[in-house]
Amino acid sequence: MSAAAATAFQSSLCISSQKPSFSPTNSQEPNSHLPSKPKSLLHKHPLYSSAHHNLSLQIKEKILCLEIMGIDSGKALSLNPSLHTTSLDSLNSIISFLQSKGIHQKDFPRIFGMCPQILTSNIKTELGPVFSFLSQDLNVPENNYRKVINKCPRLLTSSVRDQLKPALFYLQRLGFKDLEALAYQDPVLLVSSVEHTLIPKLKFLESIGFSTSEAKSLVLRCPGLFTFSIENNYKPKFEYFKEEMNGDLEELKAFPQFFAFSLEKRIKPRHLEAKKSGVKLPLANMLKSTDDEFKELLRNNGANS
Helix, strand or coil, X not given: CCHHXXXXXXXXXXXXXXXXCCCHHHCCCCCCCXXXXXXXXXXXXXXXXXXXXCCCHHHHHHHHHHHHCCCCHHHHHHHCHHHHCCCHHHHHHHHHHHHHCCCXXXXXXXXXXXXXXXHHCCHHHHHHHHHHHHHHCCCCCHHHHHHHHXXXXXXXXXCHHHHHHHHHHHHHHHCCCCHHHHHHCCHHHHHCCHHHHHHHHHHHXXXXXXXXXXXXXXXXXXXXXXXXXXXXXXXXXXXXXXXXXXXXXXXXXXCHHHHHCCXXXXXXXHHHHHHHHCCCCCHHHHHHCCHHXXXXXXXXXXXXX
C-alpha cells in the first residue's frame, strides 16, 4: 500500500483529519462526521490478509486501526481485553473526543501505547471529568491540555473523585501551592496513591532520621522523591550512603537529589574514585559534575590536600 493510501485509510477508518465537533451528550454514539470504512482497501492491506483466518472482520479491522495509528495491537489487546468487544464506532468517539481537546494524532501512539485502557473509557463519566479537573482544579487552559496529557497520559485513566482530587488535596496540605508546577512538571504525583505511595515515602524519610517538617521540606524541594521506589531506590542508596560513604543526614538535607542518581553507574563509581584519590567532595559536586569536571575536582582537591 502506498503512503498516500495508508494515510487516506487512516483518516477513513480511525481518525478525522479535521478537528471534530464533539458532542458530550452523544459521546458513545457513532460519529456522523467520520466517513465509512473502505472495505476493499481493508481487504487488500497486508495486516488484514496476514491475520488469523478465524478472526472476525471486526477484530481484524480493530487490529489494523490500532497498527495504522502506530499502536502495538497485540500489547493493547492484551493489556485491555475490553478492546476485543468494543466497536470501531466507540474507538472513533474516543479519538474524536481527544482531538476536540487538542490532542494531536501524532500523540496517540505514545498515549494509547502507555494506557490502552483509554480506548474503552466512558467519555461522559471518565474522560470528560479529567479535563474538567485540569481546567477547574489546576487552572490549565484548554490550549494546554495536550501538554499536560502528553506529560502524564495516566491522568486519563485516573478517577477524579477517587484519585486526582484526593492526591491534589494531600499535596496542597503538604505545601505544594504551585498548581502550574503540578500540572506541567509533576502531574505524575496526582496519579500516585496517597495511601500506598505518597504517605509511605514520606514515612520512610522520617524513618531514616528526618523530622516530619524536614521530610516535607525535602519533597517540596525535590518532588521527584515521591516517584522513587522504597525497595529499589531509597533503601539500597541510603544503605550505601551510611555504611560505605559514612554520610551524614545533613548532606542529604542539602542535596536530596542524591536519590535521583544511579547507584551502580554514578554514586558508587564516583565515590570509589574520590576515595581512592583521598578526596572528600560535597554530594552535589561529586554527582552533578560532568566526567571532565569530576576529574578536575579530584585533581584540584588532591593537590590542595
